[in-house]
Amino acid sequence: MKIDDREQMTENRNKNIYFLISFFFFLSSAFCLLPSAFGKVYIDITSPGIQKLPISITAKGVPEAKEIEAIIINDLDFTGLFSFVAPEVPGAEIIVQSEVSVSLNEITVLWSIIDLVENREVLKKRNTASRKSIRAIAHNISNDIYKFVTEKEGVFRTKISYLVYASPGKKELRLMDWDGFNSIKVIPVGLTSSHAWSNDGRFLMYSSERNRDWKIYFFDINDFKETVLFSSKGLNLVGNSSPQDEIAFSSSKDGNSEIYTINKNGSNLRKLTHSFGIDVSPAFSPDGSSIALVSDRGGSPQIYIMDATGSGIRRITFEGSYNTSPAWSPDGKWIAYTGMKGGKNQIFMVKSDGTELRQLTLNGNNESPSFSPDGLFLAFDSDRDGKRGIYIMRLNGEEQRRITPKDTKAMAPRWSPYFK
Amino acid sequence: MKKILIVLLIIFAAGCAKKYVTPPLKSAVQKETVKETAEPVKKEVVKEVVEPKEAKLQESVVTATEEPSALKDVLFDYDKYDIRDDARPVLDTVSSFLKNNAAVNVVIEGHCDERGTNEYNLALGEKRAKAAKDYLTSLGVLPSRLSIITYGEEKPLCTEQNEACWQKNRRAHFAVTEK
Numbered sequence: 302m303k304i305d306d307r308e309q310m311t312e313n314r315n316k317n318i319y320f321l322i323s324f325f326f327f328l329s330s331a332f333c334l335l336p337s338a339f340g341k342v343y344i345d346i347t348s349p350g351i352q353k354l355p356i357s358i359t360a361k362g363v364p365e366a367k368e369i370e371a372i373i374i375n376d377l378d379f380t381g382l383f384s385f386v387a388p389e390v391p392g393a394e395i396i397v398q399s400e401v402s403v404s405l406n407e408i409t410v411l412w413s414i415i416d417l418v419e420n421r422e423v424l425k426k427r428n429t430a431s432r433k434s435i436r437a438i439a440h441n442i443s444n445d446i447y448k449f450v451t452e453k454e455g456v457f458r459t460k461i462s463y464l465v466y467a468s469p470g471k472k473e474l475r476l477m478d479w480d481g482f483n484s485i486k487v488i489p490v491g492l493t494s495s496h497a498w499s500n501d502g503r504f505l506m507y508s509s510e511r512n513r514d515w516k517i518y519f520f521d522i523n524d525f526k527e528t529v530l531f532s533s534k535g536l537n538l539v540g541n542s543s544p545q546d547e548i549a550f551s552s553s554k555d556g557n558s559e560i561y562t563i564n565k566n567g568s569n570l571r572k573l574t575h576s577f578g579i580d581v582s583p584a585f586s587p588d589g590s591s592i593a594l595v596s597d598r599g600g601s602p603q604i605y606i607m608d609a610t611g612s613g614i615r616r617i618t619f620e621g622s623y624n625t626s627p628a629w630s631p632d633g634k635w636i637a638y639t640g641m642k643g644g645k646n647q648i649f650m651v652k653s654d655g656t657e658l659r660q661l662t663l664n665g666n667n668e669s670p671s672f673s674p675d676g677l678f679l680a681f682d683s684d685r686d687g688k689r690g691i692y693i694m695r696l697n698g699e700e701q702r703r704i705t706p707k708d709t710k711a712m713a714p715r716w717s718p719y720f721k
Numbered sequence: 722m723k724k725i726l727i728v729l730l731i732i733f734a735a736g737c738a739k740k741y742v743t744p745p746l747k748s749a750v751q752k753e754t755v756k757e758t759a760e761p762v763k764k765e766v767v768k769e770v771v772e773p774k775e776a777k778l779q780e781s782v783v784t785a786t787e788e789p790s791a792l793k794d795v796l797f798d799y800d801k802y803d804i805r806d807d808a809r810p811v812l813d814t815v816s817s818f819l820k821n822n823a824a825v826n827v828v829i830e831g832h833c834d835e836r837g838t839n840e841y842n843l844a845l846g847e848k849r850a851k852a853a854k855d856y857l858t859s860l861g862v863l864p865s866r867l868s869i870i871t872y873g874e875e876k877p878l879c880t881e882q883n884e885a886c887w888q889k890n891r892r893a894h895f896a897v898t899e900k
Contacts, residue, residue, distance in 0.1 A: 469875070469876050469877070470872060470875050470876040472875070492872070492875055494839060494840060494843060494873075495840055510870075510872075513828065513868075513870045515843075515870075515871075535847065535869075536843055536844060536847045536871050538840060538843065538844075551844070553844075553847055556851070558844045558847065558848075579841070579844045579845065579848060581840060581841060581843075581844040582840050582841065595840075595841055601800065602800070602837075602841050623800070623837065625837070625838040625840065625841045626838050626840060626841075639838050641836075644836075646838065668838050668839075669838070669839075712839070713839065
């Protein structure tokens, strides 16, 4: 689908809609696989030299079939784990066959996976959804195929929250599918800056400037209700949440920007840093034991890690004089961040002990990395094609793709967790 | 199925606090269900609910007040927030203005150029505003007459990508408010 079409869809959906949100719950039984298929892993993503799985994907029936086929191929292609073989050509190890039909309001996909090596059907399913939910139904099938061959959760039903420039001093908070479709406005007022997901994907936390006040807000996606989480004079910027639902943020309530934590109900405020300079952008490690942050205590903005109690602070970035916006990988081993090199911002990754530094981007300014919940991909923003937009890539820097329209100035992506 | 009501409250407040309330808009309401059935060994139900609900948000806009020509911007070096020598006469003038105009207060806005990252620049902009405030306080201006706000790189004066432009943007800006 062309970006223009995507925008058209977005435009239509947003017409007169203040915001619109989806959440999903899955009830599934354990009987997805035929008994003899149990235990067969087609792609072991933990192995160092992964062989791509040759796969054929075909959908027939109503015209929507081709769209569904394209979405599934796009999803699986981004992982880099599959090679696509035309159905009439030999060489595929598995084939996914779909038959798509529609009624007045519903679309139905009857699909199956056939193992061509063993020459038998190993999975068969029927998915039905509203005709407006073609993308959701296709992403569901992608997740099922991905899970079947890797035994891992796919990210194809996750979302990305991000900011869109509206006018000078005004940025709105938006949500979209991981592939850039179905963009919806969440918070269109004020100047929204830092934002983060709660661990269960039910809440968005963000900092917004309205009427010359920087407050931290909490937004319940189920109830569509905004509440103030933290308010004081000065600049209050939310970081992220620990697994124990403590929220890290920076505040200059006492005059200088320091790192704090607070419970999500607003209790138990704790001040963790006490330095003269700037301390900002705190990020809890996935296990909640450490906090990464940006501090200029050494004379330039650099990334530090401290214990969640505020003790044991140590610097982990030493190359360059402007390293900011740290994000932990879901396994807690890596920090992705924005570093300035040759006057341009680039995405880097470094082990949390400061070793194994890697540069992932080269062209333009690239900022604000955020890991996908499976830890295999990064979302970030870049101005390499002119207007700043949201991009995604694999962790090794491959397959860098713009997912927001070229004429929208978008930045600061935050990849959602899996929705529970 | 729930309906969504949109209440966007915009308050224009500056001197005369006018209040505008936009009429509530009714949005399209969607609720979607994705069903999966076993075929023949698989039984699975997937539900998708797209359910917009009521939300109330408040936005206030402070209209720009006229800025007396005495209040020039204080400029800063890249990634720095200390007061430069060339900024001292500017701040002396601001101090005199405030002493001669007891009926006004000022908001000091801290701004940055675009080269850094947005979040860090918000913190840096605040440091710049605070440095200007501290300097004015040291000249005898009452701290209660000076409030600060940071906009980081979000409200540039100049949008070209060169040092002359970036220098204009690295500033503490004074906006007058009535007492």
